[in-house]
Amino acid sequence: MIADQTDMHSIAATRRTPSQARGKQRTENILQAAAEVFDEVGYDNANTILIAKRANTAVGSLYDFFPNKESIAQVLIERHTHDLATLLDGLITEAVFNQPIAQILDQLIEPLVRFISGRAGFRGLYLNAPHVGDMSALQRTLETMLMGRMSALVTLRYPAHDPAEITRSVRVCMAIFKSLSALAIQGHRADASSIDLAMIAELKTVLGLYLDKQFGPT
Numbered sequence: 652m653i654a655d656q657t658d659m660h661s662i663a664a665t666r667r668t669p670s671q672a673r674g675k676q677r678t679e680n681i682l683q684a685a686a687e688v689f690d691e692v693g694y695d696n697a698n699t700i701l702i703a704k705r706a707n708t709a710v711g712s713l714y715d716f717f718p719n720k721e722s723i724a725q726v727l728i729e730r731h732t733h734d735l736a737t738l739l740d741g742l743i744t745e746a747v748f749n750q751p752i753a754q755i756l757d758q759l760i761e762p763l764v765r766f767i768s769g770r771a772g773f774r775g776l777y778l779n780a781p782h783v784g785d786m787s788a789l790q791r792t793l794e795t796m797l798m799g800r801m802s803a804l805v806t807l808r809y810p811a812h813d814p815a816e817i818t819r820s821v822r823v824c825m826a827i828f829k830s831l832s833a834l835a836i837q838g839h840r841a842d843a844s845s846i847d848l849a850m851i852a853e854l855k856t857v858l859g860l861y862l863d864k865q866f867g868p869t
Contacts, residue, residue, distance in 0.1 A: 678716050681706045685723045686772025694724065694780050724789050727772045732793045738766055739800055748808065752862050756855045761846075763828075764854075768836040768846050778833045797825060809866050820865045827857055 684706035688697045699720055703710040717723045747758055767773050777790055801821045806814065835850035 674716070677706075677708065677712065681708065681713055681716060682723065682726060683771065685720070686727055686770075686775070689724070689727075689772050689775030689780075691775070694720075694775055697775075721789070724776055728776055728789050728792055731770060731773050731777070732796050734770070735766065735793070736796055736800065738762065743804060748804070752866075753855075753859050756859055760828075760855050760858070761848075761851055764832045764835050764846055764851055767832055774833070774836065778829060778836075794825075798822070801825070805866075812866065816865075820862075823861065824858060827861065828854065831857065 681702065685697070685702045688701050688705055692701070697720055699710055699713055699717075702720065702723065703713045706713070717726075742759055742762055747755055750758075767778060777793055780790065798818075798821060801824070802814075802818055805817050805821055806812075809817065831850060831854040835847045835854065836845070837847075
């Protein structure tokens with residue numbers, strides 16, 4: 652079981668980094684296969700045998716690059732964290748930030764849900780995964796980034812509010828988003844075009860009402 656960040660670095664250290672194009676392609680095939688397996692059966696039910704079978708490779712070949720499924724999950728979550736941060740940087744511009752909350756939600760929510768829906772492995776490793784044991788440590792990388800970005804933005808918009816209140820409100824918003832976005836893409840394979848637009852509308856409504864209550868309609 653992965654207990655803390657030290658263990659995470661230990662996993663990364665034991666993973667072999669391919670130096671040749673063929674090895675890099677095999678690594679990418681394993682990562683893609685693992686992402687699909689995590690989405691389909693869940694992190695807890697996934698194992699290296701299932702992943703190797705999906706990647707059309709031998710388990711021994713998988714172990715040439717990854718010592719266990721945790722090391723595979725770590726790489727996937729690190730990639731998701733980086734790409735999601737890049738997406739947020741592009742979405743949250745100064746022009747967007749100065750708009751009313753309802754308009755900000757209109758411009759942020761659907762792209763974020765489409766990102767989640769279109770990224771194999773995101774649902775299995777974060778959206779629908781239990782927040783305990785191995786997954787708790789792995790998910791912390793992603794959640795730390797999200798909490799930091801969102802808390803900083805809310806603080807800029809509402810500088811007079813208590814920082815502890817802002818942190819609590821951001822946690823609530825993240826929980827709302829996580830739950831309702833999971834419903835918006837439930838039952839779909841990784842496909843950014845397959846989302847429930849009505850559920851996204853509900854998500855915007857719920858977040859808008861909560862933020863109005865916490866910070867006021869402006």
